[in-house]
Amino acid sequence: MVNLVAAQKPLMNGLMKMAGVQPYLVEIEPGTVMNFWVPCETVKKPGKGEKKVTHLEKPTKPVVVLVHGFAAEGIVTWQFQVGALTKKYSVYVPDLLFFGGSITDKPDRSPTFQAEFLVQGLRKLGVEKCVVVGFSYGGMVAFKMAQMYPHMVEAMVVSGSILAMTDSISVETLNRLGFSSSAELLLPNSVKGLKALLSVAAYKKLWFPDRLHKDYLEVMFTNRKERAELLEGLVISNKDATIPSFPQRIHLLWGEEDQIFKQELAHNMKEQLGETTTFEGIQKAGHLVHLERPCVYNSCLKHFLASLYAEQVNK
Numbered sequence: 212m213v214n215l216v217a218a219q220k221p222l223m224n225g226l227m228k229m230a231g232v233q234p235y236l237v238e239i240e241p242g243t244v245m246n247f248w249v250p251c252e253t254v255k256k257p258g259k260g261e262k263k264v265t266h267l268e269k270p271t272k273p274v275v276v277l278v279h280g281f282a283a284e285g286i287v288t289w290q291f292q293v294g295a296l297t298k299k300y301s302v303y304v305p306d307l308l309f310f311g312g313s314i315t316d317k318p319d320r321s322p323t324f325q326a327e328f329l330v331q332g333l334r335k336l337g338v339e340k341c342v343v344v345g346f347s348y349g350g351m352v353a354f355k356m357a358q359m360y361p362h363m364v365e366a367m368v369v370s371g372s373i374l375a376m377t378d379s380i381s382v383e384t385l386n387r388l389g390f391s392s393s394a395e396l397l398l399p400n401s402v403k404g405l406k407a408l409l410s411v412a413a414y415k416k417l418w419f420p421d422r423l424h425k426d427y428l429e430v431m432f433t434n435r436k437e438r439a440e441l442l443e444g445l446v447i448s449n450k451d452a453t454i455p456s457f458p459q460r461i462h463l464l465w466g467e468e469d470q471i472f473k474q475e476l477a478h479n480m481k482e483q484l485g486e487t488t489t490f491e492g493i494q495k496a497g498h499l500v501h502l503e504r505p506c507v508y509n510s511c512l513k514h515f516l517a518s519l520y521a522e523q524v525n526k
Contacts, residue, residue: 285311375452
């Protein structure tokens with residue numbers, strides 16, 4: 212029987228190419244390969260006698276990097292944002308390691324490890340500066356990128372995420388949502404488990420036939436062992452938690468009904484990060500704010516980007 216989610220992938224790929232991006236595999240180092248969706252205009256067509264693209268051109272527009280969360284790969288997460296941004300920006304959508312076509316033989320599983328390889332991949336693609344937009348798990352990776360590579364990351368937009376997953380936040384969140392572990396919540400292995408994840412992630416109740424849930428589980432939840440290790444590597448002790456000093460502008464763009472990372476966490480984070488951080492809530496949206504209310508989300512995102520680059524011009 213045909214997997215409906217897998218069958219839709221060629222259509223999604225075609226739509227994304229029409230929107231201005233296409234997939235490109237980058238070998239970071241032997242044993243580590245990352246898949247990126249890159250601007251079509253940067254892809255140099257193979258010459259005569261060449262079977263594939265040998266290198267890419269540098270981006271010519273301001274760069275926006277969209278970093279996905281834990282339940283889907285990059286282009287599925289950001290399918291409604293790509294086309295809204297490509298006219299004015301060079302958009303890059305990575306698949307983090309153990310998602311999509313990205314894989315490594317390295318043993319590290321921390322957000323720092325994800326951030327380091329992501330930056331190496333972007334540099335190989337000719338990206339020197341960028342704005343990073345991070346959702347959920349991708350937000351934690353984005354914070355690490357901004358902390359470690361401030362000269363590359365000009366600014367951040369973060370949705371449904373926190374600086375780091377501490378013991379206390381992890382325990383409180385799981386107890387409140389009624390899950391025994393992060394893996395039970397974020398790595399469902401049954402239709403019932405996927406429905407439970409969607410019920411806490413979305414503001415409105417979503418209905419899909421069980422067949423579609425089953426097909427989604429088969430396609431999107433690969434590399435389960437490694438992803439479970441990523442979840443283990445995510446949690447840090449309360450005593451190890453620190454508040455970095457970020458020189459970049461940070462915009463927290465939140466679904467007001469987010470049940471996984473509630474608004475209170477975002478407001479507390481805003482206070483901790485200081486004057487360079489702003490908050491904006493989107494009504495009638497939960498954790499999946501960019502998918503539930505894409506038009507509003509895109510408008511807020513584009514407004515932030517326009518104001519950011521207008522400031523740079525006026526300096």
